Amino acid sequence: MSIGHRDTLRALTAYGLSGSLTRLPEGSLDDDAWTVLVTHAVREGLQGQLAWAAANGDLHVTAAQREHAVDLHDTAMAACLRLEGLLLEALGALRSADVPVRVLKGSALAHTAYGDASLRVFRDIDLLVRAEDRHGVIAALRRVGLRILVPTGHGDDYSPSRMAILRRTDGLTVDLHTKIAPSRFGSSLTTDVLFDSDTRYLLSGREVPILTPEQQLIHACFGALSGPRPRWVSLRDIAQLILNTEMDHKSALDEARRGATTPAVARAIRLTWREFELADRVPLSEWSMRDDTDGDAQRLSATSGAVAGRPNDRTGWWGTLRRLGRATLTTGVRKR
Amino acid sequence: MRSEAVLLRRTPDGLLLLTERSDAPVVLRGTGALTWELLSRPSTLEELAEVLEAAHDVDREQVVADLRPFLETLREAGALELTS
Numbered sequence: 001m002s003i004g005h006r007d008t009l010r011a012l013t014a015y016g017l018s019g020s021l022t023r024l025p026e027g028s029l030d031d032d033a034w035t036v037l038v039t040h041a042v043r044e045g046l047q048g049q050l051a052w053a054a055a056n057g058d059l060h061v062t063a064a065q066r067e068h069a070v071d072l073h074d075t076a077m078a079a080c081l082r083l084e085g086l087l088l089e090a091l092g093a094l095r096s097a098d099v100p101v102r103v104l105k106g107s108a109l110a111h112t113a114y115g116d117a118s119l120r121v122f123r124d125i126d127l128l129v130r131a132e133d134r135h136g137v138i139a140a141l142r143r144v145g146l147r148i149l150v151p152t153g154h155g156d157d158y159s160p161s162r163m164a165i166l167r168r169t170d171g172l173t174v175d176l177h178t179k180i181a182p183s184r185f186g187s188s189l190t191t192d193v194l195f196d197s198d199t200r201y202l203l204s205g206r207e208v209p210i211l212t213p214e215q216q217l218i219h220a221c222f223g224a225l226s227g228p229r230p231r232w233v234s235l236r237d238i239a240q241l242i243l244n245t246e247m248d249h250k251s252a253l254d255e256a257r258r259g260a261t262t263p264a265v266a267r268a269i270r271l272t273w274r275e276f277e278l279a280d281r282v283p284l285s286e287w288s289m290r291d292d293t294d295g296d297a298q299r300l301s302a303t304s305g306a307v308a309g310r311p312n313d314r315t316g317w318w319g320t321l322r323r324l325g326r327a328t329l330t331t332g333v334r335k336r
Numbered sequence: 337m338r339s340e341a342v343l344l345r346r347t348p349d350g351l352l353l354l355t356e357r358s359d360a361p362v363v364l365r366g367t368g369a370l371t372w373e374l375l376s377r378p379s380t381l382e383e384l385a386e387v388l389e390a391a392h393d394v395d396r397e398q399v400v401a402d403l404r405p406f407l408e409t410l411r412e413a414g415a416l417e418l419t420s
Contacts, residue, residue, distance in 0.1 A: 051347065051348050052348060054348075055348030055349070056348075070347065070348050070349055073347055073348070074347055074349075074352065074363070077345040077347060077352050077361075078352055078354075078360070078361045080345065081343045081344075081345060081352060081353075081354035081361050082354065082360075082361075084343050084354070085343060085354055085356070116346060117345060117346075118345045118346045118347060203343070204340065204341050204342060204343050205340035205341050
């Protein structure tokens with residue numbers, strides 16, 4: 001993607017975000033530019049921003065481009081609704097089996113962090129469960145037609161915390177997770193503490209158990225940094241969580257310190273504020289700018305000759321971050 | 337009145353609804369989306385027709401004739417509940 005396209009995508013990701021100084025292109029988009037934008041927007045799950053920006057006239061599009069954007073959004077929203085239907089079935093089955101669960105990411109964020117759920121597209125359902133409940137979870141989910149697609153214990157470089165992927169015959173997918181913070185970041189966040197709170201939202205008249213906003217933030221920060229490059233939609237999630245929920249910033253920081261996740265959280269928040277050019281300064285953004293753990297990571301990377309920005313290179317930036325995560329645990333404990 | 341057991345999304349051109357009884361979302365645009373908004377509080381057919389007649393400057397009988405099957409479709413889908 002060219003710099004121009006990247007800036008457009010960045011502004012599109014931030015569309016509707018209060019305080020963002022990013023700007024969508026003022027001119028119209030020719031067919032090639034439109035095709036590139038649409039391709040990246042769909043890949044990043046930004047159909048909501050694309051459709052609303054086109055419909056509101058904030059993105060200068062032709063009638064055909066507007067219709068295209070709205071059609072893409074309709075298709076994405078229809079898929080999200082079907083996933084939420086499956087989510088309610090799955091939660092009912094897990095409740096009957098007396099298995100504790102927390103809903104992560106997509107639907108939870110759409111309804112709690114975004115003022116308008118139509119801005120948050122998701123492609124599957126993510127559930128946090130305890131590793132020891134594995135058999136009970138799989139058995140309960142079989143009762144709503146879900147079958148294991150990828151065997152238990154599967155993990156890849158980007159999702160080492162995944163327990164299993166399950167799929168129904170209609171193609172709808174559920175990801176089971178046992179952690180929200182991969183241990184390769186040096187995190188010591190335990191899963192049990194994530195089940196202590198009783199945070200819920202209402203979906204179709206039913207209560208859906210989720211993480212606290214502070215825990216959701218930590219999860220979103222890892223989501224933003226867990227791929228080969230920062231994920232746009234996760235950065236937007238971070239901004240939404242910090243700016244649009246009743247998050248207690250001190251509690252969020254305490255939670256990050258307790259789990260030894262401060263380097264990743266600081267980096268992700270800093271990245272969010274920089275990429276979206278957010279004018280609003282809030283305690284967490286101020287802290288992320290002050291926190292120098294990432295600067296230390298970069299310096300250590302430089303001295304070790306590693307290439308910064310290659311997260312899979314565990315001897316480089318990634319490994320350094322991990323080591324720093326462990327170091328920060330000591331600092332965090334001392335400060336408390 | 338609206339059923340509580342509805343999954344809903346706004347779109348630039350209307351609304352998408354999904355209920356337990358339907359496999360695919362119901363798409364509401366224009367008058368359909370407006371009618372759904374009006375149903376945010378329990379309403380009679382006549383009350384709905386009165387608002388829609390004024391909004392679209394069409395004959396009341398025509399509005400009622402169009403509304404009946406629309407509301408029936410929503411009821412069958414489980415999106416609406418009849419109250420006495």
